[in-house]
Amino acid sequence: MPHGSDTEIAIRVDDVHLALGDDPPLAVLAGADLVAPAGEVTAIIGPSGCGKSTLLDVIAGLVTPDSGSVVTSSSGRPVLMPQRDALMPWRTLRDNVAAAAELRGTPRSDARALADREVAHVGLAGFGDHYPHALSGGMRQRGALARTLLAESDIWLLDEPFGALDALTRSEMHRVLVAVREQVAPTIVLVTHDIAEAVAIADSVLVASPGPMRIVSRVRVADAGPDAAHEILTSLRAAGVNA
């Protein structure tokens, strides 16, 4: 696969198999491979329900695979940002963000001060006292992003983070993510079903087969140039996706 051998690898998933449920077990991952170069955005694109989210759970360490290996270079644990903002409705924006620091053992008052900083970083200064339901979808996702920042992990797993937003807010969030990423440079694995989103944000795009999932091809966005979207679409169709 064409990624420079001099690049450091942040995540390496090798031939992971996983079946879930008991009766009968359903194969979700069938030999999934993934290589995510450090500091890059690697998008996984595939049909819904194919097992992309489960692969993220495996990388996050929430689910142990039946076989295969997952190696991450991260000093801490990877942090996951789900599709719905997953903010706690009973906590203010500040306290939601502060949870990331509290869970690392930071005392609450310090955690709040850190949270205020990150809330300002994602452009939400002045909204710290608001409860999530008083914020728009885009603002809540900014809040989730602030929490992800405060987790201080160098691996971010984004599970269709903007899938529930309208098109305008989504492109706004793309700009926010790009701006944040230029400063922090985490390794990002982005699960999406939106080709335009993958091309706009990712350095390389992995095309997933319908479940049980494997990665069937890899497209370097910079190498493919203006043909990237077309190349991804062709791979999806070759994998049997009705795209």
Added chain:
Amino acid sequence: MITAAQVEPVVPAPPAPRRRRVRWGQVAAAVALPLLLVLLWQVSAWIVQPREWILPSPATIASTGWDVRERLWYHAQWTILITIVGFALATVVGCLLAAMIARSRVAGLMLYPWIIVSQTIPLVALAPLLVLWMPDFGAMVTLAALISIFPVIVAGVDGLRSTDPELIRAVRTLGASPGWTWRHVRVPAALPRLFTGLKLAAVFAVTGAVVGELVASDRGLGALTRLSAGQFETPVTFAAVVILALIGIAMFLIVATAEWAALPYSRRGTRPGSN
């Protein structure tokens, strides 16, 4: 470090002017129906002049109630005490059972079906037995608790099982332990539903207390309705019923206020602008 300038900031909307005016139109709409019915009752009592021991007029009920206020208060204290203790017992035991059922699969299988089946027993029929087994006060409290525990358990279990799995997934990757997740995610997520159950339970507890007193006690407003009706003191019976209704309303309002205080995020009017 990132600076705010590089991320397009969201500009806070100016705070909406807070108007906390009492809306008299709404208040009027809320009390119009009962007022109208009482008025109608009073007017027809003037016209038809039914015998007082069959159907006293609202004015008679009010004046008799005032005359026997010490007797009413003597009985009301007892009923209020039983209601509160029974409701408290149902809340504590109900929450514990709900937590066990939601937390452990085995406990869920062992307890939950039987708790549901137990609701097919007319609990009123247990009152004479309970009186046989324990002192009056204990029997009444137990009956009030038994009748009001069911909504607490059902609402508690539903609430604890309703946690957004995405939320649990997110906090786990932030390093949350199961204990942290329980305390900071699952329990708070259950509270809105639990309060719905508690509001029902608060009203059911009054019913439980009254039923116990009706069947097997000489004290309490339930007992007073039985005794006074038996002696054709119908206005007293009505007065007792009115006070029971007031106790039920008060119980509901107390729990609703507790809910308002405990769940600041669910209050209306905390939503700014058009977001």
